[in-house]
Amino acid sequence: MLNIAVIGAGAVGTSIAMSLEPTMPVTLLGRQSDVRTYYDRETETQTTVDVESLNTHQGVFDVIFIAVKTYQLAAVAPHLSRITHANTHIILAQNGYGQLDSLTDYHAYQGVVYISGEKKGQYVTHFRDRRIHVQRDSHTEQLAQQLVHSKLEFVLEDNIEQTIWYKLLVNLGINTVTALTQDTARILKRPDVYALCRQLLVEGLTVAEACGVTFPETTAEDIMQIYTGYPDDMGTSMYYDLKNKQPLEVEAIQGYIYRQSQLHQLHTPTLDCCYHDLKQ
Ligand SMILES: NC(=O)c1ccc[n+]([C@@H]2O[C@H](COP(=O)([O-])OP(=O)(O)OC[C@H]3O[C@@H](n4cnc5c(N)ncnc54)[C@H](OP(=O)(O)O)[C@@H]3O)[C@@H](O)[C@H]2O)c1
Missing domain, CATH: 3.40.50.720 (NAD(P)-binding Rossmann-like Domain)
Incomplete structure (x- = not known):
């Protein structure tokens, strides 16, 4: 045993x-x-x-x-x-x-x-x-x-890399926008936040590809569709950690993707900006 x-x-x-x-x-x-x-x-x-x-x-x-x-x-x-x-x-x-x-x-x-x-x-x-x-x-x-x-x-x-990156991407979009706005999933109803979240996914997918992990072309839309199905009052782990004044798992999620972007010399301005804002 x-x-x-x-x-x-x-x-x-x-x-x-x-x-x-x-x-x-x-x-x-x-x-x-x-x-x-x-x-x-x-x-x-x-x-x-x-x-x-x-x-x-x-x-x-x-x-x-x-x-x-x-x-x-x-x-x-x-x-x-x-x-x-x-x-x-x-x-x-x-x-x-x-x-x-x-x-x-x-x-x-x-x-x-x-x-x-x-x-x-x-x-x-x-x-x-x-x-x-x-x-x-x-x-x-x-x-x-x-x-x-x-x-x-x-x-x-x-190929666990694919599964790891998919979850990283799902966490990247919704965790970032709910933490930065300190609001729940309903925040995606704001067109500017929706666009920011989608752009994060697009940049995240570019980083994944540079790391050798490719996804279908529809992946950003597919993940946005998943978020749209979330109840308005649903928070994310990062949203609740922020509300409860707990440290955020930024370095392992946004930070990891940011560092891979830097390593591969990619242009990911939205990711870079959100990562630096979350770190503060
Ligand atoms: N919760 C979810 O629904 C969920 C879903 C998917 C993934 N995850 C991920 O799963 C991981 C764990 O999350 P969680 O929600 O389970 O966190 P959690 O509820 O805060 O549990 C972490 C536990 O680890 C204990 N701990 C911390 N440092 C320790 C140490 N040095 N020695 C022994 N125990 C220690 C903590 O003790 P104290 O209570 O004393 O601090 C706490 O009980 C995170 O990466 C999270 O992102 C969570």
């Missing part, structure tokens, strides 16, 4: 742990020993979950999901050598890209997370979806076999 840990007892981490729990034991590691009250909106069930301290945990794990915010990874990384062995596989359950650069000593994968939830104090609500996409290889194929009876959908991709 695999020895699995999840680091980060927040919305995504607790949801991953609870999706795996019925079929296999999972250690949920947080900043300190604690408990979470986990409410699953789909099944309308409430469970109390124990959280153990990452700082003092002495166990060693075969698989570790990391579900802290991207800017919190630096504080987690120093603990990894203590709780891994030579064949431990680490899956980053985070938005954004570029974080693997700090985990080059490990077998680490960038996951693409489709899990919707929220943490308020010790209370975690899971709204919908329990899906993580990762690159297919012999290790992830084995892991997928082990997880097949769990509630976590572990999707193997032949």
Whole structure:
């Protein structure tokens, strides 16, 4: 039986742990020993979950999901050598890209997370979806076999770059405009904001292409269409982080795309401007 840990007892981490729990034991590691009250909106069930301290945990794990915010990874990384062995596989359950650069000593994968939830104090609500996409290889194929009876959908991709970039682009448009205007999805009804959002996607697609990831020509329109379907009062993670005076995951989303644009010497004025505004 695999020895699995999840680091980060927040919305995504607790949801991953609870999706795996019925079929296999999972250690949920947080900043300190604690408990979470986990409410699953789909099944309308409430469970109390124990959280153990990452700082003092002495166990060693075969698989570790990391579900802290991207800017919190630096504080987690120093603990990894203590709780891994030579064949431990680490899956980053985070938005954004570029974080693997700090985990080059490990077998680490960038996951693409489709899990919707929220943490308020010790209370975690899971709204919908329990899906993580990762690159297919012999290790992830084995892991997928082990997880097949769990509630976590572990999707193997032949080209994870495409999946990572698609989510990056979806986050780029709506997160940027809702954060900059400090308004919810209804802000897209303003023609100037709609045009700005679309232009961000167009520039983002240019950067993706320079990185070797191509999308169909209709992708900017398709993503705008997805945004148009969002309820007016829907916020984004960046919108809520700003409202709650929390740091934003700018460096892993807009910052990553901006740095790739610079690297490839591309002309992306809207992206550059929005990135600099968000950084302030
Ligand atoms: N929430 C969603 O619906 C959703 C959807 C898709 C993707 N994502 C992505 O998933 C990632 C995680 O987001 P989230 O919403 O789950 O964040 P979250 O609710 O804030 O959870 C992060 C958890 O990590 C813990 N943590 C931070 N630093 C730690 C450390 N050094 N050691 C141990 N635990 C630590 C935090 O503890 P404290 O509470 O004490 O700070 C918190 O419980 C982000 O990249 C996010 O963009 C989220």
